[in-house]
Amino acid sequence: MxxxxxxxxxxxxxxxxxxxxxxxxxSLLILTLVLPPLTTAPLVLAGMAxxxxxxxxxxxxxxxxVLAAPAAFLLAGVPFLAVSVDFAEGVNLHLxxxxxxxxxTTTVRALAAMSCLAFLILTTPxxxxxxxxxxxxxxxxxxxxxxxxxxxxxxxxxxxxxxHQAQTARLGYSRVDRSVRSLGLLVSNLFQRxxxxxxxxxxxxxxxxxxxxxRVLAPKRVLSWPRLxxxxxxxxxxxxxxxxxxRGLS
Amino acid sequence: MTAPLPLxxxxxxxxxxxxxxxxxxxxxxxxxRGQKLAILGPNGSGKTTLLLHLNGTCQPTRGxxxxxxxxxxxxxxxxxxxxxxxxxVLQEPDDQLFAATxxxxxxxxxxxxxxxxxxxxxxxxxxxxxxxxxxxADRATHTLSFGxxxxxxxxGVLAMRPEILVLDEPTAGxxxxxxxxxxSALQQLHEAGTTLVFSTHDVELAYAWADEVALFHExxxxxxxxxxxxxxxxxxxxxxxxxxxxxxxVAEALGADQDRVQPxxxxxxxxxxxxxxxxxxxxxxxPVETVFPHSRRGPPA
Numbered sequence: 001m002x003x004x005x006x007x008x009x010x011x012x013x014x015x016x017x018x019x020x021x022x023x024x025x026x027s028l029l030i031l032t033l034v035l036p037p038l039t040t041a042p043l044v045l046a047g048m049a050x051x052x053x054x055x056x057x058x059x060x061x062x063x064x065x066v067l068a069a070p071a072a073f074l075l076a077g078v079p080f081l082a083v084s085v086d087f088a089e090g091v092n093l094h095l096x097x098x099x100x101x102x103x104x105t106t107t108v109r110a111l112a113a114m115s116c117l118a119f120l121i122l123t124t125p126x127x128x129x130x131x132x133x134x135x136x137x138x139x140x141x142x143x144x145x146x147x148x149x150x151x152x153x154x155x156x157x158x159x160x161x162x163x164h165q166a167q168t169a170r171l172g173y174s175r176v177d178r179s180v181r182s183l184g185l186l187v188s189n190l191f192q193r194x195x196x197x198x199x200x201x202x203x204x205x206x207x208x209x210x211x212x213x214x215r216v217l218a219p220k221r222v223l224s225w226p227r228l229x230x231x232x233x234x235x236x237x238x239x240x241x242x243x244x245x246x247r248g249l250s
Numbered sequence: 251m252t253a254p255l256p257l258x259x260x261x262x263x264x265x266x267x268x269x270x271x272x273x274x275x276x277x278x279x280x281x282x283r284g285q286k287l288a289i290l291g292p293n294g295s296g297k298t299t300l301l302l303h304l305n306g307t308c309q310p311t312r313g314x315x316x317x318x319x320x321x322x323x324x325x326x327x328x329x330x331x332x333x334x335x336x337x338x339v340l341q342e343p344d345d346q347l348f349a350a351t352x353x354x355x356x357x358x359x360x361x362x363x364x365x366x367x368x369x370x371x372x373x374x375x376x377x378x379x380x381x382x383x384x385x386x387a388d389r390a391t392h393t394l395s396f397g398x399x400x401x402x403x404x405x406g407v408l409a410m411r412p413e414i415l416v417l418d419e420p421t422a423g424x425x426x427x428x429x430x431x432x433x434s435a436l437q438q439l440h441e442a443g444t445t446l447v448f449s450t451h452d453v454e455l456a457y458a459w460a461d462e463v464a465l466f467h468e469x470x471x472x473x474x475x476x477x478x479x480x481x482x483x484x485x486x487x488x489x490x491x492x493x494x495x496x497x498x499x500v501a502e503a504l505g506a507d508q509d510r511v512q513p514x515x516x517x518x519x520x521x522x523x524x525x526x527x528x529x530x531x532x533x534x535x536x537p538v539e540t541v542f543p544h545s546r547r548g549p550p551a
Contacts, residue, residue: 009390125390127350147350154392155344197345203307204346207338208406209330209362216354216361217370219388 002157003062008125011056017221017228018128021120024231029116031239037105039245041112043238048115056123066118067111074110078103126150131218144214155197160190255319256280257445258304258336258414262313265299265469273299275469276313281414281447286440288456288477289449291466292491297418297449298341300466304416304447305336334363337412341419343399352378352394352402353387359410370409377409381435397428401435408439415439417448421455433459457481457495457516465490478516497521504528 008014013021025048032044053060081103086092126146133143163186167173172182202210258281265274273296281287281304291297302308303315306322306329315322322332340346349355356377360370378384381401386394394402400423407415420436421429440446449466450456456463456477463481464474467490473480480486487494501521505528 005390006393009393125350127354127390148348150350151348151391200340200342200345201348203302204338204340204403205348205358206307207305207333207340207346208359208410209333210358211330211362214348215358216349217357217367217374219351219354 002154004066004121005125007058007062007122011058011123013056013123014125015221016123017223018124018132019223020228020231021124022132023228024235025116025120027232027235028238029113031235031242032109032112032116035239035242036246037109037112039249040238040242041108043242043245044112045108045115047234047238048112048119052115052119052122056119058122062122063115063118066122067114070114071111074107078107081106127219128221131221134218140213147214147216152194152197156190156194159193160186163189254282256316257283257318259316259319260300260303260313261316263300263303263310263315264312265296265303265308266311273469274303274310277469277471279464279471279474281445282462283413284440284443284445286446286459286461287448288460288463289447289466290451290453290456290460290463290490290492291449292451295466296469297466299469301338301416301418301447301449304414305338306332307338334410335412336414336416337407337410339404339407339415339417339420341422343396343403346403346406347391347399350390351387352383352389352391352405355391355402356406356409359406363410373409373411377405380408380438381405382431397424397431400424400428401432404432404435412444414445414447417446419450420448421450421452429455451492453481453487453492453495454497457497458518465492467491500525 028044028048032040049060049063052058052063082095082099083093084096084099086094130143130147133146134140167182167186171178173179205214260277260279262276262278263274264272264276266272277300279289279300289297289300299308303310306315306324309324317332317335322328347355349358353374356374357370360373365373374387375384378387381404383398383401383405386398386402391399391402400420404415404417404420415436417436420432424432436446448460460477462475463477465472465480465486472486472490473483481495481498484494497516497518501524504521504524
């Protein structure tokens with residue numbers, strides 16, 4: 001998670017208006033879902049990987065590690081899609097062409113769709129989503145909550161990490177039973193600290209005139225129409241290519 | 251002639267925590283306009299609790315805080331007005347920084363003052379500039395180092411342009427480079443007219459940098475006065491469980507007479523010069539290391 005966050009803040013396309021990334025990636029996502037997957041999905045996957053790695057300069061390793069978790073889930077599901085069970089003469093397992101096809105199309109389609117989302121989260125930091133969220137009418141309270149959670153995740157992550165290190169240094173995780181106990185202590189300690197932190201944060205915020213609303217200046221992002229047009233144009237190209245391929249194959 | 255009215259003062263301040271722990275035991279404190287006041291005391295003596303009274307976060311059990319000689323009130327409007335004038339910077343920056351980026355966090359205070367987006371952006375720029383962290387404006391808060399977070403926390407309060415800036419242990423956790431940076435930024439604020447109040451357990455810091463020291467011990471102010479006078483008072487220091495500043499002890503050991511100790515021998519350079527004089531070396535033999543470059547009291551000309 002910290003790796004994702006790091007790349008979101010440091011990639012080459014960070015300063016772009018979020019719409020320039022959201023609209024093309026979102027359109028590709030829709031294409032992936034509506035067009036025949038066997039021709040579209042590889043193109044989308046390749047396109048998004050290129051955009052993420054070559055375009056935004058996010059290391060391939062980061063992209064792969066984001067895709068690894070959903071890919072593992074997908075692979076775990078493949079046998080259940082590919083194999084069909086026949087109860088006609090006792091219990092009978094067999095592979096079917098239909099089942100294999102279904103497994104393959106589901107996997108590539110899901111992976112391609114994931115690559116669109118991976119592109120978005122790896123190239124756009126959370127703060128850039130706030131203005132679009134506000135524009136589509138998400139209530140201010142929810143947005144404040146998102147921002148506050150985002151900030152505090154890192155504070156507590158750090159606390160949890162140092163707490164864990166301190167416990168490890170005193171052999172808190174040297175045996176299974178000790179590990180369970182140590183982890184329990186760590187979690188309850190973090191909970192207490194969270195409450196204290198909330199109280200102190202309120203003092204700090206009140207000192208700066210907090211009256212129940214966490215208003216901050218929204219980041220300024222200028223929409224570049226040429227970039228947006230290029231992005232959407234490339235999406236159109238992918239759609240057309242996929243369509244041609246599908247016709248060629250059939 | 252009557253003495254000038256203190257900008258902010260505490261009279262007979264007592265505070266008992268809800269659990270029954272007595273934190274402040276009837277203390278008096280005066281903060282004059284334009285001064286640099288150090289509240290000096292050991293850890294756990296109640297300094298933070300005192301600072302929380304200075305902007306109305308805590309309401310005293312007995313006694314009162316006076317703003318411009320008027321007893322402070324604790325209704326919503328009065329508190330808002332009070333906190334505009336008195337800015338408080340907490341010791342732990344993570345207790346204060348809540349926004350995702352530095353620029354956004356600093357914009358919080360000015361927006362609460364009701365300023366427009368353009369004015370706020372200007373205040374943010376100015377505050378970041380005065381702490382020399384303009385390059386951090388777009389950085390994510392959680393990627394900053396401790397020293398950077400500390401300066402961002404100060405910038406967030408500074409952007410509201412308080413008359414009095416109250417800092418809780420501003421140098422705690424900073425390396426010597428960070429301390430030098432921070433102090434020179436604070437010195438600039440001071441020269442621009444901001445009244446500075448800071449708590450510290452560091453006798454050397456108070457000696458080198460404060461105009462006035464309030465010696466704090468177990469919930470009371472033992473004495474408040476001119477820095478050299480308070481820190482030259484062995485008996486009071488001993489009662490507060492603090493040691494005299496090293497510079498002062500060295501100056502005395504070198505035979506500087508009491509008159510010369512205050513205030514000319516408060517800088518490191520001056521004491522070093524005296525040491526060289528005693529050793530019979532020419533004044534330029536050793537490089538002078540400048541730790542507090544903006545200290546008002548430089549080496550004697």
